[in-house]
Amino acid sequence: xNVTIVDYQSGNISSVINSFTEVAKGKANLEVTSDIKKIxxxxxxxxxxxxxxxxxxxSLNQIKGxxxxxxEFAMTNKKPLLGICVGLQMFADIGYEEAETxxxxxxxxxxxxxxxxxxxxxxxxIGWNEIEIQKESKIFKDIKNKSHMYFxxxxxxxxxxxxxxxxxxxxxSKIVCSVERDNLFGxxxxxxxxxxxxxxxxxxxxxx
Amino acid sequence: MLKNRxxxxxxxxxxxxxxxxxxxxxxxxxxxxxxxxxxxxxxADEICFLDITASNENRETIIDIVRKTAKECFVPLTVGGGVxxxxxxxxxxxxxADKVSINTAAVKNVDFVKEASKKFGSQCIVVAxxxxxxxxxxxxxxxxxxRNKTGIDAVEFAQKVEENGAGEILLTSMDKDGTKxxxxxxLLKTITNNTNIPVIASGGxxxxxxxxxxxxxxxxxxxxxxxxxxxxxxxxxDAKEYLNSKNVSVRL
Numbered sequence: 001x002n003v004t005i006v007d008y009q010s011g012n013i014s015s016v017i018n019s020f021t022e023v024a025k026g027k028a029n030l031e032v033t034s035d036i037k038k039i040x041x042x043x044x045x046x047x048x049x050x051x052x053x054x055x056x057x058x059s060l061n062q063i064k065g066x067x068x069x070x071x072e073f074a075m076t077n078k079k080p081l082l083g084i085c086v087g088l089q090m091f092a093d094i095g096y097e098e099a100e101t102x103x104x105x106x107x108x109x110x111x112x113x114x115x116x117x118x119x120x121x122x123x124x125x126i127g128w129n130e131i132e133i134q135k136e137s138k139i140f141k142d143i144k145n146k147s148h149m150y151f152x153x154x155x156x157x158x159x160x161x162x163x164x165x166x167x168x169x170x171x172x173s174k175i176v177c178s179v180e181r182d183n184l185f186g187x188x189x190x191x192x193x194x195x196x197x198x199x200x201x202x203x204x205x206x207x208x
Numbered sequence: 209m210l211k212n213r214x215x216x217x218x219x220x221x222x223x224x225x226x227x228x229x230x231x232x233x234x235x236x237x238x239x240x241x242x243x244x245x246x247x248x249x250x251x252a253d254e255i256c257f258l259d260i261t262a263s264n265e266n267r268e269t270i271i272d273i274v275r276k277t278a279k280e281c282f283v284p285l286t287v288g289g290g291v292x293x294x295x296x297x298x299x300x301x302x303x304x305a306d307k308v309s310i311n312t313a314a315v316k317n318v319d320f321v322k323e324a325s326k327k328f329g330s331q332c333i334v335v336a337x338x339x340x341x342x343x344x345x346x347x348x349x350x351x352x353x354x355r356n357k358t359g360i361d362a363v364e365f366a367q368k369v370e371e372n373g374a375g376e377i378l379l380t381s382m383d384k385d386g387t388k389x390x391x392x393x394x395l396l397k398t399i400t401n402n403t404n405i406p407v408i409a410s411g412g413x414x415x416x417x418x419x420x421x422x423x424x425x426x427x428x429x430x431x432x433x434x435x436x437x438x439x440x441x442x443x444x445x446d447a448k449e450y451l452n453s454k455n456v457s458v459r460l
Binding site: 019 | 209210211212213248253278279282283284301302303304305306328329330331332375376404405406429430459
């Protein structure tokens, strides 16, 4: 099995590489690349994302043919893709961080700033929070409800179709922390930084 | 519910841990990678390395340590000490650090914080503020481990780094650091009340009760401690169980 972590200069992806390398040992070939040909022939894709929604979308667009290739992979060929943090947020139609920016439009919805109730809650939402599982999800196999995952973000994905939500977490409000629709998976939290339980999420994705 | 974080900090000099843990299971008490792994396995919510190497020539050493640690610990890793340039940050992040902590360079030039957070995202930029009490309810920013007075008000500076994109503040009381008499709770309270980003409390922890004070009385989002964990007086688990027993929510 060939698994690709898309390296589109979206900031620091070392931790994603380290954790997937750890889990994939002897189970999958891991590539870290933005080479479109390699992405096309992958079995699975991980789309990480750090920094702002806008900077990530801009970086994706800077690599010629990348967005189309991802679109074909995930939407036409329906092969498994996991978006992490801003990687998930980019599934949306639109994001409002820095400037109004068009997303990939794979799952209808928007990405807006977390309502921190006029400063009552600190932002970014940093640290370990419990996931409240909303529906059975393949990447949560053998993961208990209320497990802790590591978060760091100030913006949240609000999908129109709530049935895609596989887990939420409670901060200043209920925040979508993972989605699943057919072959599309996304986590707002960082499985790569969420200790053993996070590695389990990665393992589940690799086992799909 | 978001949990309060417990962050053990390891002081590293020329590639070796300065104050080592006395755990029996340790093969090499000075090996930062091994110690970080013990903390991570023990339930640390994050790991912090503070590089106190004096010379610039030895920067490769800390990078190598980060690289090795990041392959074994899958919790967030923060690295501070001598972070002065964008290239320093790039090197640490590429090696596997998740956040860097900027101290003197932020005081010298707050635009550096702006530049760094713009380039790498606020999520990985921590500004470390060393503050010393100068009068009632007034604290000043110091650099160089408390030796150099800057004349900058700590509250104003904290607000300024927030405006410039810092994701978190690591606040150390220079009056309390090393005393084991507890955090400067007034300082913490003042900073947490006047900023909107998470504050990590540091400097002065001697007992588990001090951790409680930092979170509950000081309003810190995370508590950092070095020696109480280094010398094996308490394990991370002890700290978490204690806090939990006093109704402070932690990741157990």
